[in-house]
Amino acid sequence: MAWLTILDIFIRVRIVSHAIFASEFSRRALRRGRCYSMEGYVSKVTVEQESSESANFLRVTGCCFASYRKKRKHNLNVLMREAPSFKLLKCVCECEAGEGERCSHVSGILFLSCGSE
Numbered sequence: 001m002a003w004l005t006i007l008d009i010f011i012r013v014r015i016v017s018h019a020i021f022a023s024e025f026s027r028r029a030l031r032r033g034r035c036y037s038m039e040g041y042v043s044k045v046t047v048e049q050e051s052s053e054s055a056n057f058l059r060v061t062g063c064c065f066a067s068y069r070k071k072r073k074h075n076l077n078v079l080m081r082e083a084p085s086f087k088l089l090k091c092v093c094e095c096e097a098g099e100g101e102r103c104s105h106v107s108g109i110l111f112l113s114c115g116s117e
Helices: 009-024 027-038 104-113
Strands: 042-051 056-066 069-083 087-093
Touching: 027 104, 042 104, 056 104, 069 104, 087 104
Parallel strands: none
Antiparallel strands: 042 056, 056 069, 069 087
């Protein structure tokens, strides 16, 4: 396990280009997620790199305030395989939207984790 620093932009750009814009999320989830990341609703974001003999993984964790309400936070956990080929493996959000794997909160944490605006 290795913690990534802000200088690891290449990996973070790959998160956006592969996960967000590869039809993983609805347009609404992307739009709201981008707003969450830009307006400070996403916090405590960490990106951790994990490796096994056959693949490289990224784990993104953090919190997001509930849909424009700063009274309640959702915990988020995203696991993706980076190599040999990119794939979102598991996304977990505590929201009640029923879209826990592809909700706007998950979209927001991915936007913020790669510094995309």
